[in-house]
Amino acid sequence: MAPSAETARPHVHAHASRLSDQEFAVHFERASRTLWCVAFAILRDRELSRDVVQESAIVAMRKLGEFDASTSFNAWMSQIVRYTAMNEVRRRSRRRENAGLDAAERPGSAHGHHVGLGFDQKLTAALETLDETARACLLMKIVMGLEYRDISDAMGIPEGTAMSHVFRARKALRERLGDSFGLPVAPPAGGTRP
């Protein structure tokens, strides 16, 4: 829809400073681990997430002329990684459908009790009960050790929301994994999903 007076937005391309290819590469490598967290939160596969981050670099290079270097590189790249990862999910889901597999048949499904599993497996299953944004925020906080303002920047959400996602995600994981430490356990079916 063409912009009307009420909906017209500032045109980001006007007077935008540009990144060179070399500057892009430097920014990309610096942000790559954070971007991996974004991809992993959606894909839950280490190697695939790495591939998606690299694929996103190619997509970003094609669109580099659109990026205003005075805005947040991490936020821009995170958005591209998110879209690329979602595409990958869709592609895989299509392939699964074609192969006659149901999502419930996937290994590591988060549903149900996980009696007899090791701590890491239980943790993996518990991670699946979180939503993607919460998972990404949690990984950025714990794995990357990012400050909330940096998580907020990368995820394009307010700092307080990032903090709240981490808080609730940690709590949800503790509730799910409490049995390992003799603590009360939350019910399995997403009841405490943030």
Add this chain to the structure above:
Amino acid sequence: MSPIPHEPQPFDEILERFIDGTLAGDELASFERRLENEPELRAQLELQSRIDESLRRMCSIEPIPMPIITPADLVQPLDEDGLAEPNNPSPAPIPFPLSAMQDAGDQHQTRQPAPWRRWGILAAAAALLLTFAGLYRGYWDARVPDFRLMEPVAMYDRLVRTGWVPAVVCRTEPEFAALVKEKLGTALVATATPGIEVLGWGYQDDYDGSPISPGTMMLLTRVEGVDVLVLMDKTSRDRRLKPPTGSSLKIFRREIGPLVTYEVTPLDQPKVLPTLRQPE
């Protein structure tokens, strides 16, 4: 005078602050005393440490190097999202008004030119067509340098991913009709129908493209809980959208006066298009 005791904070909140290292002074001392006396708190803290340690181990990742990018990677006409590159040397087809040409052809069908004149006429027509196409393309490129074509399915998916939230909402039928008229030159309204919720309009700048033209209007609707996208544009700009391949979505088309409308839907039948009409 004894100090005013701290208001006890919620268990999880204070634990979280301790983990984040934001507890200090009296609060920290108080928490450490609680740790000594409350086995459950100790267990929670131990559990959280174990979770953090496992996550760091499971998700440790080295910086990812830039991939090797070939020139071919940078001129790919359509990316995974169905986006056409803005400055691609081979842009997607220009929405040339073919229907108008066919109509004109029909009107002149009864007159057959002499055989010797046919080649001349054909050559002149070709020259005119090329000139017109060149001018049209030049005009188009100059007018909309940033316009990107986006496949309707990609547009639908993006709208779903971003929450199916309209950017502009019309509250009344006259408001709806006036907006369509302002954008497309002809008013159109949707007859209120049970089970169909007209949410509002998407703003294509939010999605980096449009399936038909820069002027395409995108109406977000919900049919009995199912997200259904309706595209509206002038028939002269129609691109004759093709049925999607590799997607469960379907596309239906309907012309209403000088406007063309499409319904992109997971349903087997168009539900919104039949409700659209020109106001009396």
